[in-house]
Amino acid sequence: MTAPRIAFLSLHPGEDREAVDAAIQRVVTSGWFVLGPEVDAFEAEFAAASGAPHAVAVGNGTDAIALALRALDIGPGDEVITSPLSAAFSALAILMAGARPVFADIDPEHLTIDPYAIEAAITPWTRAVLPVHLYGQPADMPAIMAVARRHRLAVVEDCCQAHLATCAGRPVGTFGDAGAFSFYPTKNLGALGDAGAVVVREARLAGRLRRLRNGGQTARAVHGEAGVNSRMDELQAAVLRARLPYLARWTARRRGLAARYREGLLTAPVTVPPLVDPGHACHLFPIRSPQRDALRTFLAGQGIETLAHYPMPISRQPALAASSPAVCAVADRVCAELLSLPLYPALSGEAIDEVSRAVRAFAPVSVHE
Ligand SMILES: *Cc1c(COP(=O)(O)O)cnc(C)c1O
Secondary structure, three states, X not given: OOOOOEOOOOOOOOOOHHHXXXXXXXXXXXXXXXXXXXXXXXXXXXXXXXXXXEEEEEOXXXXXXXXXXXXXXOOOOOEEEEOOXXXXXXXXXXXXXXXXXXXXXXXXXXXXXXXXXXXXXXXXXXXXXXXXXXXXXXXXXXXXXXXXXXXXXXXXXXOOOOOOOEEOOEEOOOOOOEEEEEOOOOOOOOOOOOOEEEEEXXXXXHHHHHHHOEOOEEEOOEEOOOOOEXXXXXXXXXXHHHHHHHHHHHHHHHHHHHHHHHHHOOOOOOEOOOOOOOOOOOOOEEEEOOOHHHHHHHHHHOOEOOEOXXXXXXXXXXXXXXXXXXXOHHHHHHHOOEEEEOOOOOOOHHHXXXXXXXXXXXXXXXXXX
């Protein structure tokens, strides 16, 4: 196996290297490693960057979703409506909170949850909606909030792929009751390991989240409720603080490269999902082809690495299919066609052009009926 010429992703340090190195040294020297001054400072800085009054740092994005639901008193006996097209962790987080995921199909153009399908999936047990800003593209929050208000449902936004994304000019994570972020290394803002955060408007909710992430302690060694251990390391907080000042520039770079793909793929024999909102954070660049697997092999033959996000709707995952049966015809169809092209700030414009050229050169095998 030779390494691909154009890798799907590169996580090697770039212009942030010195700042990251300095952050690591600062923590090593400080002698304080879990929940401390770096975490406090990161929470304030990330809240400001995200346009939210409060941010609470937790261990990872999955915990961010699960703890947000728990802080809103959602648990056993409750249903949470979510998208079948996402990382399975979105739905697993609902299970972690003790609630039941209910899948509502996606919009075929936007690929995010369809507000009409949400309304159709509501039962007497529905308590919340978990829309996913998939690929960095905001879900249709104005329509989703209208449905939620009509039915008195809580809303937790899965922002794990959507750092700094906006929907109609407003930051994602600030529409609903809470926004959950992941800083897994491959995300637009990545740590050197697992990390996550919840952004919220209400101070009361932030306080509850701070207790829940630390065993439910209401005072030192007094556990007022059964919380979890989902504390952020000082090391991850310091690294995230070092990288946060670059995030706006990296996001602009992603948007520029995505626009270059859109140009380059205009005549390609594939479907490029429309740019629904300029606030798209361009975490991934998915295209669609009815011959996805052949296209993937064709590109691999030219040294271009791609991935499918996601090859299977969550509603068909063995861990969820039996407990959350759902008919999501659009997600089923789309999952068979999705292919993500390389997209990250360090990628050159020439690499984008080369990938675009290769996709244009793909000759779909005609299928005779
Ligand atoms: C990454 C991701 C998660 C889970 O975040 P972790 O930090 O890996 O736990 C949840 N939802 C979406 C959409 C993600 O991309």
